Every structure is written in structure tokens, then in C-alpha cells.
Amino acid sequence: MLLKILGIVALAIVVAGLWAWLHLRKMTTKKKKAFVKTTLNSVFVRAEDKGLLKRTPAIDYDYLKDYPQLKIFEEHYDEIRAECLAMLNQEEKLVDMSVMGGTYTKAGIHTIDWKTVMFKAGDFVEENCQRCPKTAELLRQTPGIFTAFFSVIQPHQYVTPHWGYWKGFVRYHLGVVIPDNNENKLCWIRVNGNAEQNAKRDTAYIEQGEIYHWKNGEGILFDDNYLHDAANESDETRVVMWLDVRRKMQFYLDAYNRLCLALMRRDESMKKIQRNAVIDR
Numbered sequence: 001m002l003l004k005i006l007g008i009v010a011l012a013i014v015v016a017g018l019w020a021w022l023h024l025r026k027m028t029t030k031k032k033k034a035f036v037k038t039t040l041n042s043v044f045v046r047a048e049d050k051g052l053l054k055r056t057p058a059i060d061y062d063y064l065k066d067y068p069q070l071k072i073f074e075e076h077y078d079e080i081r082a083e084c085l086a087m088l089n090q091e092e093k094l095v096d097m098s099v100m101g102g103t104y105t106k107a108g109i110h111t112i113d114w115k116t117v118m119f120k121a122g123d124f125v126e127e128n129c130q131r132c133p134k135t136a137e138l139l140r141q142t143p144g145i146f147t148a149f150f151s152v153i154q155p156h157q158y159v160t161p162h163w164g165y166w167k168g169f170v171r172y173h174l175g176v177v178i179p180d181n182n183e184n185k186l187c188w189i190r191v192n193g194n195a196e197q198n199a200k201r202d203t204a205y206i207e208q209g210e211i212y213h214w215k216n217g218e219g220i221l222f223d224d225n226y227l228h229d230a231a232n233e234s235d236e237t238r239v240v241m242w243l244d245v246r247r248k249m250q251f252y253l254d255a256y257n258r259l260c261l262a263l264m265r266r267d268e269s270m271k272k273i274q275r276n277a278v279i280d281r
Contacts, residue, residue, distance in 0.1 A: 037166075044168060053249055055193075055195065056247075059191055063220070067248070069144065070243075073138060073142075074219055077174070077217035083132040083134055084132070088239070095116050097115060097116055112158070114151070117152070117279065119149055121149075122270045124136070145244070145245055149277075153230075156234075168246065168257035168260065169247055170248075173242060174217070175215045179235070179236035179238060187233070187238045189211070193223070193226050246261070
């Protein structure tokens with residue numbers, strides 16, 4: 001009986017994947033994003049609503065219980081920071097976040113001054129990995145990472161409240177270059193994990209979110225599908241290592257997640273991000 005159930009689940013996953021692939025191939029980039037965010041992502045939304053998938057906390061401080069592989073980044077923080085500082089010495093060469101699909105930030109008070117050093121977007125960006133070989137080596141050792149980059153935000157910048165697009169990820173942040181180690185609490189992220197408030201899609205609920213102040217060498221995990229915003233209110237550049245990690249879930253949802261991510265990884269829009277991410281020498 002168990003084998004029969006597993007066979008049905010496997011068949012359903014394959015059919016869903018082929019259906020998604022056929023649809024994605026014919027769509028524009030804008031329509032693909034909407035399709036992923038609504039149609040494909042709805043599987044996880046419904047699973048949470050039915051209690052089949054455990055809801056994530058707004059901010060997870062005890063994440064090593066489920067994602068022990070992430071400990072390696074805190075253990076090697078000094079090496080990661082050293083390579084990051086070397087990149088900041090040539091900050092004018094870094095790639096703007098808007099090229100990576102971050103144009104939603106331009107709806108804020110002013111255009112966000114936000115740059116990246118992208119190491120992985122589905123596949124590794126080898127040219128950038130060569131610039132930070134130790135960081136890249138650590139990433140290659142760590143299973144489950146789909147996206148990886150240094151997120152570099154200039155002083156006095158605000159990322160307006162928004163929601164992510166894929167509940168098959170959890171997001172990891174490691175404080176890499178945090179001005180004054182946040183002594184004055186000027187660098188922060190705020191996340192509202194209330195399911196009912198998120199369902200209303202009202203950004204005003206961000207005021208009821210849980211706030212975290214980044215620390216050098218300290219990691220946190222959160223679900224970016226919750227309403228969240230962030231800011232660097234200091235006078236210096238702020239850098240965190242940003243990883244999108246495959247979310248831990250039941251085997252049948254995990255299989256669906258892996259299949260969808262494999263399709264996204266092969267899509268031309270992802271290849272374009274990889275090309276645009278390369279830092280000029």
C-alpha cells in the first residue's frame with residue numbers, strides 16, 4: 001500500500017513538473033514571475049493552510065537545528081569578511097541590485113543604492129567565485145543553497161515593505177560588515193510573521209513586525225514570503241551574506257520543490273541573471 005501511495009505521489013510530481021515546464025517555456029519574464037509566485041507557489045500555501053507544512057517563525061534564531069550545514073559560515077566568518085572587504089575596495093565595480101531583479105526597491109522614498117557580489121543564482125557564477133575563493137569553497141560544501149551573494153547597501157537606504165515569491169526557500173543572513181557592530185541599532189530587518197495579516201496584503205502591517213539588528217558573524221533565518229522591510233540608517237556601508245536555502249519539508253513536497261527549482265535553474269531568465277552578475281575585471 002505504501003509503495004502504491006509513493007508511486008502515485010511520484011507520478012503526480014512528474015506530471016506537475018512537465019505541466020509547469022510547458023507553461024513556463026511560452027511565457028514572458030513578467031508572466032513567468034507571476035506564474036511562479038501564484039500558481040506554483042500555491043502548493044506550499046495550501047499545504048501550510050491544511051497543516052501539512054509547518055509555518056516558519058518570523059525570525060528563526062534556532063535555525064541550526066534544521067539547517068546545521070549553515071554553521072560553517074559563522075565558523076569561517078573572519079575569512080568571509082576579509083574577502084568581502086577586499087571587494088569593497090573596488091566597490092564601484094559591483095553590480096547594481098536592479099540588474100538582479102530588485103527594481104521593486106525603487107518604489108521607496110528614493111532609488112535604493114544597493115549592490116551585489118553574486119556567487120550563485122541556480123548555478124555558480126564562476127568569474128565572481130574566483131574573486132572570493134574561500135567564500136565560494138564554503139558555498140560549494142553546503143547543500144541546499146540556490147542563491148548566494150553579498151548584499152551591499154549604502155548608508156541611509158531603506159528597502160520598502162514587500163513579500164517574496166517562493167515558499168520553497170528560507171533565507172539566511174550572516175552579518176559580514178555591520179557598522180559599529182550595530183551598537184546604535186541603525187541596521188535592521190523587520191518581519192511580520194502573522195499569517196492573517198499577511199493574507200490581507202497590506203504593507204501597513206509591517207509596523208507590527210519583529211525587528212532584528214544584524215551583528216558581525218551572527219546568522220539568522222527568516223521566511224521572505226512574510227511581509228518585511230530593511231534599512232541601513234548608518235553613515236557606512238552595510239553588508240550581509242544572503243543565501244536562499246531549500247526549505248526543509250515532507251518528502252513529497254520536497255520532491256515538488258526540487259523539481260520546480262530545477263526548472264527555474266534552467267530557465268533563460270536565470271541564465272540572464274548569471275550573465276549580468278559578472279563583475280568586470
